[in-house]
Amino acid sequence: MPRVGLTPDQVVGHALALIDEQGLDALTLAAVAARAGVATPSLYKHVSGGLAELRRLIAVRVTEELADRLAEAAVGRSGDDAVAAVLRAYHAYATEHPHRYTALPQAPQPDDDLTHAAARLVGVIIAVLREYGLDGAEAIHAARTVRSVAHGFASLSIGGGFQLAEDLATTQNRLITVLTTGLRTWPTP
Amino acid sequence: MPRVGLTPDQVVGHALALIDEQGLDALTLAAVAARAGVATPSLYKHVSGGLAELRRLIAVRVTEELADRLAEAAVGRSGDDAVAAVLRAYHAYATEHPHRYTALPQAPQPDDDLTHAAARLVGVIIAVLREYGLDGAEAIHAARTVRSVAHGFASLSIGGGFQLAEDLATTQNRLITVLTTGLRTWPTP
């Protein structure tokens, strides 16, 4: 029984590959173990919490990847341009890895790592909003608005929620315009 | 073994009660059967496709309930007022039945019934948009925008996506203002 030299990160990597290829329902410890070349119980040496912890780790990883993509998209842009780029990057990530994105909300309750990763993602958005003169509590409300729009569009899009024939890119353009207009004329009380 | 007199609708009802009380993961045929006072295999007499079909039926039912709620909220209102009411009703439904709402995107692929129910929901939104002078393809894009905002906010809200202490109702107010402003100044090309 030669050592495989597995690490928790590698286990998550195999799990993500599996999800990408066969969907979220195919995520079983048995399948991950087979892909890693290891017997199922051996996974507990690296992911002691079993399937629940694996799902948690997946959510953390996906959140980090998403935050990276948004940060990349925002760099070197400002204002409406940056917001548009962030929204497109968000949707692009979800479209490229639909099952992976669907795995995101499946985490039981948020733990420290997930909260940290989510905070980084929110940080990227808050940074983009700085050019609109939004800060403090209003920046939080605006960031929530951006996330709602981005997540809602991505989620419905990959979930088959938009069944009609109308062009999706056009919808995305309208959505971006609505959002940027809303941010520019932000309803400060 | 007295007859229980089960119907598919009743099975879905038991399943929804179970989901509401114990979450989506607790949805198993065994648990539904126990609640219905029946052995597990007996469920196949009413829901021949097993767990997959049950999930499909649940998605249809929830979509119908949601469409009902939105229609109720919209009646007797118009313009921004109607849009605001629809958004609040959407969020209220998701908040009242968080697990049920989470069950919505779990349907495998959309079938005829689900498409029909979704069409009714979209119909309610399109009707609300008529007062903005939007029709044809632009009405579709606008309806998608409304759904994206409503779903995104509801989904993040019940999924624990908004962890900071800022008031959620305020975020909702800002979101509604951004959306209605966007609809009034709709970017027709």
Next chain:
DNA sequence: CGGCTAAGGCTATTAGCCTTAGCTTTATGG
């Protein structure tokens, strides 16, 4: 009233999964 059919229950079984327990081997550090 008698009997037939179909529907709605049941038990038993199989296959697959997660998880724990306990053993064995490998690698590594002193």
Next chain:
DNA sequence: CCATAAAGCTAAGGCTAATAGCCTTAGCCG
């Protein structure tokens, strides 16, 4: 060179969904 901890294994228990086959009830039709 050996001790120990890490990393693998097999075995077993308890879930689950799903299928097969049987039995009983309800209701209808002659």
